[in-house]
Amino acid sequence: MTKNTPVTIKDIAHALNLSASTVSRALRGMPEIHPETRQAVLQLAQEWDYQPNQLAKNLVKSRTRTIGVILPTLSYYFFSSVLNSIEEAAMQAGYSVVVCQTNESYLREVAQIQNLLNSQVEGFIISLARDTQDLDHINRLLRKQIPVVIFDRYAEGIEASKVIVDNKLAAFKATEHLIENGCQRLGCLAGPPNLLISNQRLEGFKEALRKYDLPYNERYVFHSDFTQENIMMQALSMMALPEPPDGILTMSDRIAFSTMYALKQKGIRIPDDVAIVSFNNEPTCIYLSPSLSSVNQSIQEMGSQVVRLLLKQLESEHSIPETVTLSTQLMVRESSMLSKKKVS
Structure with a gap:
């Protein structure tokens, strides 16, 4: 053995x-x-x-043609949209999809994986929960040679195929846009400190400051837990600093929505007092006042790519983990466009 x-x-x-x-x-x-x-x-x-159900051996004898998809939540536009793409690509390949939510819980993630194993899914598509730090339940699947593809939220230490974006580069360009539009004191509303993609975006934020010789100050970085109340509190705390930022990079549109609401309640003008750039480019961004500048990710392609990588593993006994890095595009709107008078 x-x-x-x-x-x-x-x-x-x-x-x-x-x-x-x-x-x-x-x-x-x-x-x-x-x-x-x-x-x-x-x-x-x-x-x-x-494991009683040795999927890696049984697939040849008894195919369920079912894929297990585990998501942090379906209440976010990003994950629900990627799921639509996954289901479409899977259906075209003759597979059905069983979807589980973790509600950002590590323990629920572990339990959902076991539930799907008991249902004899042929492979897994997973985006990690906010609270996940111990990766043994994922690595156990890999040791069993059960096909796994990770997307968007991943972690170092998982030797699995994954579909991601270059978070550092995307955040660098978004921050650079704020700087080029006249922002001098940059703040960052990040996600939880243990979330890799948030930390990667924070690194891109720092790199842009270094390029333009602007100071990086920890006081201008606030971490949120994605709840509306916490985000609003963090945003107002940031703007209550002796010298509040005139530009903010937020880690997701959901964080930006709550931030903009909180600032408006305090009479803080966007973008005149503070410009804002975000991530995910949800459809709601264009309907806000002001409309929200946001980094667009290739959601349709992300869903089709994760299914492609999973099918490749299902059809081959000796597949090598692959990483697909998708491009992003900053959609510039009113929230980050300062007046010419302020820029000059």
Whole structure:
């Protein structure tokens, strides 16, 4: 048995000097098995991470043609839109999709993966929850050679195929746009400190400041947990600084929406007092007053690419993890366009 080979009943039987049928009955809790034997079998099965449904071996014999999709939430435009693209691409390939939400919970993410395993999905498409830091449940799938593709929210340390954007470059260009339009004191409303894509965007923000010889100050960086109340509090705290920023990069449109609402309630004008640029380019951006400048991601292509990478694994026994990095485009609107008088 090698490191990446799924554990079988025969492996456990050989290790304990039992017959495969005895091990099988012990795992199923059959009463004729001696309690000590059952305990030994269950303990070794747990230590060796034995899974009853060995998908990697069973796919050839019994195809369910079902893909498990695990998302942080469907209440965000970005994830619901990517899901639409995933479902369309999967349907065209003859697969159906089972969708689970984690509601940003690590524990729920672990449970949903197990639920989908029990349903015998053939592979997984996953965007990590906000609270996920321990990656063992993902790496366990990879050790079992179960096809996995990660998109948007990922983590270093997962050797799986993924579809992402260059968050650092996109944030750099968005921040550069603010600077070129006259902003001198730049603030950043980031996501949770442990969220990789937020930290990558923060790095792009810092790099733009370095390029233009502008100071980076930790006081101008606020981390939010994506709740409206927390975002509004953070935005108002930022603007209450002795020298508040005149330009803000927010990590998502949802953060920008709450920020703009809070600032308007305090009479802070956008973009005259503070310019704002965001990420995701939700359709609502164009209907706001002022309309919101935002980084557009190729949502349709992201969905089709994750399905393509997953199908490639399902059709090959020896696929190598791939990373697809999609391009972005800053959609410039009123929220970041300062008056010519201020710029000059």
